[in-house]
Amino acid sequence: MITYQQTLEYIFARLPMFSRIGSAAYRADLVNTIALCNALDNPQNKFKSIHIAGTNGKGSTSHMLAAILQSAGYKTGLYTSPHLKDFRERIRLNGEDIPESFIVDFISRIRPLVEELDPSFFEITVAMAFDFFDREQVDIAVIEVGLGGRLDSTNIIRPELSVITNIGADHMNMLGDTLEKIAFEKAGIIKKGVPVVVGEVLPETRPVFEQRTAEAPAPLIIASEHYLVADWHMEPHRLVIEVADKKTDNRVVYHLDLQGIYQLKNVLTVLESVRQLNQQGWSISEAAVQKGLSQVKKLTGLHGRWDIIHRQPAIVLDVAHNEDGIRQLVEQIEITDHTNLHIVIGMVKDKEIDHALSLLPKQASYYFTKARIPRALPEEQLKAKGEAAGLRGKHYPDVNTALKEALEHAGKEDLILVCGSVFVVGEVTLPVLVP
Numbered sequence: 001m002i003t004y005q006q007t008l009e010y011i012f013a014r015l016p017m018f019s020r021i022g023s024a025a026y027r028a029d030l031v032n033t034i035a036l037c038n039a040l041d042n043p044q045n046k047f048k049s050i051h052i053a054g055t056n057g058k059g060s061t062s063h064m065l066a067a068i069l070q071s072a073g074y075k076t077g078l079y080t081s082p083h084l085k086d087f088r089e090r091i092r093l094n095g096e097d098i099p100e101s102f103i104v105d106f107i108s109r110i111r112p113l114v115e116e117l118d119p120s121f122f123e124i125t126v127a128m129a130f131d132f133f134d135r136e137q138v139d140i141a142v143i144e145v146g147l148g149g150r151l152d153s154t155n156i157i158r159p160e161l162s163v164i165t166n167i168g169a170d171h172m173n174m175l176g177d178t179l180e181k182i183a184f185e186k187a188g189i190i191k192k193g194v195p196v197v198v199g200e201v202l203p204e205t206r207p208v209f210e211q212r213t214a215e216a217p218a219p220l221i222i223a224s225e226h227y228l229v230a231d232w233h234m235e236p237h238r239l240v241i242e243v244a245d246k247k248t249d250n251r252v253v254y255h256l257d258l259q260g261i262y263q264l265k266n267v268l269t270v271l272e273s274v275r276q277l278n279q280q281g282w283s284i285s286e287a288a289v290q291k292g293l294s295q296v297k298k299l300t301g302l303h304g305r306w307d308i309i310h311r312q313p314a315i316v317l318d319v320a321h322n323e324d325g326i327r328q329l330v331e332q333i334e335i336t337d338h339t340n341l342h343i344v345i346g347m348v349k350d351k352e353i354d355h356a357l358s359l360l361p362k363q364a365s366y367y368f369t370k371a372r373i374p375r376a377l378p379e380e381q382l383k384a385k386g387e388a389a390g391l392r393g394k395h396y397p398d399v400n401t402a403l404k405e406a407l408e409h410a411g412k413e414d415l416i417l418v419c420g421s422v423f424v425v426g427e428v429t430l431p432v433l434v435p
Contacts, residue, residue: 004100007107008087011121032119033153036127039113043134044157047077050273051157053145053186054165056325057199057266060258061165062144063302064270068292069140070094070299072284077133077141079154081122084304084426091129093136095299102132122146126153140282150188161276162189162196162218165269167205168324183208195219195276199269223272229264234335237308238294241267252286255294260306260318261335262328267293304425306332313410314338315403319422321347326356329419333361338415342406345386346370346399346424349377356420357389365409366393367402371423399427 002010037044050065052058059080066078076094083089088097106128107114114124126146133141140160145152149164167183183205190196190212198209201222213220230251231242239256241264256263270293274284296302307317314336320329333341341364347353348371368383370376377385379395386393396402399418406416418425 002104002108004104007104010107011087011124029151030153030156032117032123033126033156035117036110036113036119036123037130037156039110040127040131040134043130046134047138048140049157049159050140050142050161050163050277051145051154051159051189052142052163052165053149053152053189054163054199055168055182055186055322056320056328057165057262057269058144058163059319060260060263060266060296060302060305061163061199061269061273062142063296063300064258064266064293065163065273066092066095066142067296067299068270068274068284068289069142071292071295072282072288074139074282075137077129077136077138078300079126079129079133079141080144081125081146082422082426084422089301090125091132092301093132093138095301097301098128098132102135103128106131120153123153130157145186145189148182148185148188150185152189155189158191159194160280160282161273162191162194163199163269163273164189164196164209165199165266166324167202168322179204180208184212187212190216190218192216193218195221195280197221197223197269197272197276199265200224221272221276223269224265226272226275227268229268232261232264234259239263243267243271254290257294257297258302258305259308260328261332262325263305304422309428310416312412313342313407313414313416315407315416316418317425317428318417318419319425320419321356321421323352323355323359326359326419329417330359330361333415333417336415337413339411339413340365340415342367342410342414342416343393344369344399344402344406344416344418344424345382345420346379347377347382347420348373348375348423350375353377353382353385354389357386357391360389360391362390364391365406366391367406368393368395369397369399369402369424371421371427372398373423376421376423399424400429403428403430 052062066076069076078092091098143154164186230244239259242253244251304319343364344367346369368379370379383395
């Protein structure tokens with residue numbers, strides 16, 4: 001009998017994995033995913049879904065929508081990537097991780113086909129998620145795109161709603177070197193007759209979405225044209241947002257347990273998505289929206305988005321890793337009270353690192369480090385790039401050594417930020433949360 005740990009070792013070692021080795025693992029077609037799902041009797045066609053793409057914010061948006069759907073009483077699947085601590089985080093049902101027993105059984109069932117097809121890590125986990133959601137008979141599943149959209153393994157579903165949060169510079173070595181090219185790849189999730197909610201558009205990206213929805217054809221709804229943030233402020237453990245409907249000026253206040261100010265954009269996308277679902281016959285009350293947004297972490301297990309894990313000094317984990325994400329992170333730092341700033345940072349090789357580093361504050365102490373994956377940029381090289389951008393600090397072999405050093409140098413009123421990579425954030429093991 002194969003154990004769960006043996007199954008995980010098989011998945012991670014046997015299959016090429018983008019999050020470990022980068023672009024070499026990227027499969028620019030859907031052939032293997034289609035073959036796997038055919039063998040499983042096409043589970044993706046047996047449950048309703050929402051498909052979410054975007055450069056930044058798609059993880060937060062996915063979790064917020066899942067929390068709202070759960071609060072509305074729907075049996076809700078959630079597929080996201082990558083995971084922070086545990087592989088099972090990628091596939092959840094009403095906030096609970098997929099059982100170890102299902103993973104073992106699934107791999108046992110499809111192992112002969114895996115040996116034949118040699119699918120990627122991502123292809124096999126997508127098929128696993130779809131099979132799990134089908135067998136559990138979910139009412140709806142929120143499916144987050146892994147990379148891009150058009151050729152992403154998740155793009156064999158026909159969802160109730162497509163959502164694209166935004167477009168920014170990321171994975172340019174695979175998706176294209178302009179915003180228009182990246183938008184084209186993200187717009188690949190748009191399906192005939194399926195409404196698409198776009199969180200925000202730029203002059204470069206709007207024509208791409210308009211052309212794709214005209215060709216499909218599909219209704220195009222731009223969330224920022226329907227809602228606006230009228231006011232907001234921070235409270236302990238809460239981001240309080242007043243949202244106005246642009247047409248009626250009706251205003252509603254929401255209390256989010258996600259404290260990053262970049263959620264100001266994401267919440268508009270979420271609210272427009274809820275409105276579209278209700279127009280399709282789903283029953284999502286205002287009370288469910290309020291409850292879901294106030295308990296995203298509790299209901300879905302989301303972490304790593306301006307995640308405060310310690311106070312005095314404040315220690316914050318944030319998975320921001322690309323140019324747009326770092327820019328939003330810097331805005332958050334500027335409105336956060338602190339005396340001195342300490343930044344623990346590690347990044348991966350295939351990011352546009354120099355641009356991201358150039359945005360970070362010069363008046364901070366840096367602790368350059370790396371995650372324990374082959375794709376990680378060695379800490380010495382990251383330090384050299386940081387110095388070229390005017391950032392001063394030392395390098396450390398792993399994130400917890402770097403964080404321990406930052407804690408030893410930080411005063412009670414200081415801010416310690418861990419960022420630059422999902423994998424660096426995921427490896428943090430200390431300290432425990434102090435309320």
